[in-house]
Amino acid sequence: xxxxxxxxxxxxVSPGERATLSCRAxxxxxxxxxxxQQKPGQAPRLVIFGASTRATGIPGRFxxxxxxxEFTLTISSLQSEDFAVYYCHQYNNWPRxxxxxxxxxIK
Amino acid sequence: xxxxxxxxxxxxKPGGSLRLSCAxxxxxxxxxxxxxxxxxxxxxxxxxxxxxxGSSYIYHADSMKGRFTISxxxxxxxxxxxMNSLRADDTAIYYCVREEVGSFDYWGQGTQVxxxx
Numbered sequence: 001x002x003x004x005x006x007x008x009x010x011x012x013v014s015p016g017e018r019a020t021l022s023c024r025a026x027x028x029x030x031x032x033x034x035x036x037q038q039k040p041g042q043a044p045r046l047v048i049f050g051a052s053t054r055a056t057g058i059p060g061r062f063x064x065x066x067x068x069x070e071f072t073l074t075i076s077s078l079q080s081e082d083f084a085v086y087y088c089h090q091y092n093n094w095p096r097x098x099x100x101x102x103x104x105x106i107k
Numbered sequence: 108x109x110x111x112x113x114x115x116x117x118x119x120k121p122g123g124s125l126r127l128s129c130a131x132x133x134x135x136x137x138x139x140x141x142x143x144x145x146x147x148x149x150x151x152x153x154x155x156x157x158x159x160x161g162s163s164y165i166y167h168a169d170s171m172k173g174r175f176t177i178s179x180x181x182x183x184x185x186x187x188x189x190m191n192s193l194r195a196d197d198t199a200i201y202y203c204v205r206e207e208v209g210s211f212d213y214w215g216q217g218t219q220v221x222x223x224x
Contacts, residue, residue, distance in 0.1 A: 034210040036152075043202055043217055044152065049210035056212075087152055091209035095168050096142075096154040 006099035023088035032092035116218030129203030
């Protein structure tokens with residue numbers, strides 16, 4: 001099983017600042033990596049797939065990068081609606097696995 | 108508009124069974140692979156099961172093998188999860204999820220399953 005490790009567990013950021021979230025895979029997942037956003041009481045929402053492609057309706061301030069084992073989600077200028085938990089997810093191998101999540105909170 | 112609506116959750120005793128359903132609309136259900144993903148209270152996401160568009164390929168997470176069975180009825184635009192021998196650690200919100208080239212592009216709102224005596 002591929003273990004996905006996200007860091008940090010919690011990121012405190014002021015509105016308007018940049019947020020950088022990391023995800024590391026225990027073995028290569030190529031570019032088969034997605035990011036999801038989850039707000040309290042809601043289902044997750046796809047943000048990035050293919051490591052760097054924004055999903056439909058996702059604003060341009062979200063960007064993804066990386067391949068192999070190291071991935072990054074960057075939110076260039078945090079808006080109030082971006083404070084949430086973010087999960088990475090590999091779909092290169094079975095079983096599909098998720099990271100434990102990074103909570104982006106208001107500083 | 109893509110819609111995925113889960114039902115069938117509830118309170119069940121340890122060792123009991125439940126059958127979850129997911130009604131899909133707003134897209135050609137028979138063209139997409141589907142998944143179940145769960146989330147225990149206060150915890151992260153855990154993939155449960157996958158079924159290909161034509162049911163040819165089925166995968167379950169190891170901890171669910173032999174207890175959970177995923178199935179679908181393309182004529183009824185419906186996805187199912189039969190859960191047997193339920194344990195307390197199966198308590199979670201269960202999400203019905205559409206898959207698009209591997210990533211999970213649409214999620215239902217989830218159905219709560221609670222396993223407790």
